[in-house]
Amino acid sequence: MKAMFVGFAAVVVIAIAANILLNRAGFSSQDVHSGPAVRLDG
Amino acid sequence: MLRMALVFFLSLFLVAPLAAQDTQTPTAPDRSATGGAQTLEDILARQRGEPVDDAFRKNNTGDPDAAAGIAAQLGTLGGASDPEVWRALRYGSADVTVSAGGEVASVLMQDGGMRWLEFRRGPLPKWGGWLLLGTLGLLLLFFLLRGRIRVDEPMTGRTVTRFKAAERFGHWLLAGSFVILGITGIVVLFGRLFIAPYLGKEVNAVLLDWSKWVHNNVAWAFILGLIMVFVMWVAHNLPSRTDITWLRQFGGIVGKAHPPAKKFNAGQKFIFWSVILLGGSIAISGLSLLFPFEMPLFAKTFSVLNQIGIPGWFGMDPLPTALAPQEEMQLAQLWHAIVAFVLMAIVLAHIYIGSVGMEGAFDAMGTGEVDEAWAHQHHSLWLDEVKDPDAKAPEGATPAE
Numbered sequence: 251m252k253a254m255f256v257g258f259a260a261v262v263v264i265a266i267a268a269n270i271l272l273n274r275a276g277f278s279s280q281d282v283h284s285g286p287a288v289r290l291d292g
Numbered sequence: 293m294l295r296m297a298l299v300f301f302l303s304l305f306l307v308a309p310l311a312a313q314d315t316q317t318p319t320a321p322d323r324s325a326t327g328g329a330q331t332l333e334d335i336l337a338r339q340r341g342e343p344v345d346d347a348f349r350k351n352n353t354g355d356p357d358a359a360a361g362i363a364a365q366l367g368t369l370g371g372a373s374d375p376e377v378w379r380a381l382r383y384g385s386a387d388v389t390v391s392a393g394g395e396v397a398s399v400l401m402q403d404g405g406m407r408w409l410e411f412r413r414g415p416l417p418k419w420g421g422w423l424l425l426g427t428l429g430l431l432l433l434f435f436l437l438r439g440r441i442r443v444d445e446p447m448t449g450r451t452v453t454r455f456k457a458a459e460r461f462g463h464w465l466l467a468g469s470f471v472i473l474g475i476t477g478i479v480v481l482f483g484r485l486f487i488a489p490y491l492g493k494e495v496n497a498v499l500l501d502w503s504k505w506v507h508n509n510v511a512w513a514f515i516l517g518l519i520m521v522f523v524m525w526v527a528h529n530l531p532s533r534t535d536i537t538w539l540r541q542f543g544g545i546v547g548k549a550h551p552p553a554k555k556f557n558a559g560q561k562f563i564f565w566s567v568i569l570l571g572g573s574i575a576i577s578g579l580s581l582l583f584p585f586e587m588p589l590f591a592k593t594f595s596v597l598n599q600i601g602i603p604g605w606f607g608m609d610p611l612p613t614a615l616a617p618q619e620e621m622q623l624a625q626l627w628h629a630i631v632a633f634v635l636m637a638i639v640l641a642h643i644y645i646g647s648v649g650m651e652g653a654f655d656a657m658g659t660g661e662v663d664e665a666w667a668h669q670h671h672s673l674w675l676d677e678v679k680d681p682d683a684k685a686p687e688g689a690t691p692a693e
Contacts, residue, residue, distance in 0.1 A: 253457045253460035253464060256464075257464025261465060261472065261510060261513040285392065
């Protein structure tokens with residue numbers, strides 16, 4: 251059963267890592283589809 | 293005398309600035325760049341409070357010859373009318389130039405959007421939902437009629453390794469991510485229909501926001517699991533003659549026979565190729581959705597289908613090959629959801645047979661170890677190979693009874 255739980259844990263780890271990496275690489279919707287003249291936060 | 297001198301000097305100080313102002317009378321700026329209309333400098337001068345001679349505007353009325361030529365940048369519409377411009381915008385034929393946003397931003401009205409919206413909130417959830425419920429109903433009916441498929445022979449207590457740790461890891465990476473993607477996808481599609489009316493729009497909005505985040509990011513685990521499973525098991529899932537025997541006896545699912553099978557029987561091969569092909573298609577359309585407008589798929593696909601002539605086989609007109617960027621996304625979303633519904637239905641059957649439907653089946657993917665009695669009943673040729681790797685089982689082996 252260990253492989254099953256490691257597999258589930260890997261899903262979580264990959265999801266978080268993918269989010270961090272893609273955001274850092276400039277792939278967030280904000281970076282791709284917005285510009286400096288647009289204020290999205292606050 | 294002194295007073296007179298003082299008045300004289302004071303008068304000089306007061307008059308001097310006026311004289312200086314006289315020398316700064318604005319000269320008419322060059323307005324050729326705007327076709328005679330006011331320039332940025334005119335506007336700025338007015339904002340600074342400086343006098344602006346607006347005769348060039350005030351007197352520029354009622355003289356058709358003073359208008360810019362039809363072909364000029366600021367020319368009149370000539371023979372075209374405003375409604376024609378709006379019609380061109382409506383049907384996507386207007387010559388729109390945008391300063392930012394590219395081809396996507398140049399589409400001001402997108403006709404296909406309504407077709408997509410109607411399908412997404414009508415037939416898609418309706419038929420998709422019934423497909424899943426129908427599958428669950430059939431599985432329940434099958435369970436009531438057939439019951440749990442038991443191991444006929446007594447358990448031996450001896451086990452063989454059915455799946456190694458890496459295989460089980462790959463399977464659960466794929467399975468875990470698929471279940472999460474399925475649930476979050478259903479929340480995104482059905483939230484407005486079944487969550488918002490009962491739990492409120494706020495709850496639905498929070499669930500939708502979370503589901504979108506999870507769906508977008510868990511997708512990578514699914515793609516990785518798909519690649520792992522394909523690489524590890526493709527060699528075992530190529531069609532073979534034993535599949536015919538297995539299918540002829542309905543895999544022992546119907547009836548009491550236990551047809552021989554290698555590592556994977558024909559039913560499992562069907563699941564494997566469904567997951568690889570449908571899952572692969574879901575992954576590709578999902579990537580197209582994850583990177584909007586970067587990976588358009590359908591215009592090219594339709595072009596290939598038209599060249600082969602497939603629409604004609606069904607009496608259809610050729611499929612459209614000039615699609616707005618938004619339409620590409622809409623088709624990707626519909627395809628993604630439709631194929632996902634089909635794969636979810638297939639996987640529900642897989643989950644059933646791998647858990648409550650068959651005694652001992654879960655152990656294969658749980659601990660990786662299966663009893664020899666189970667292995668002999670369901671995968672006799674594979675068991676022979678495992679026990680004696682040197683002896684190759686004949687293709688047309690007799691059924692293990």
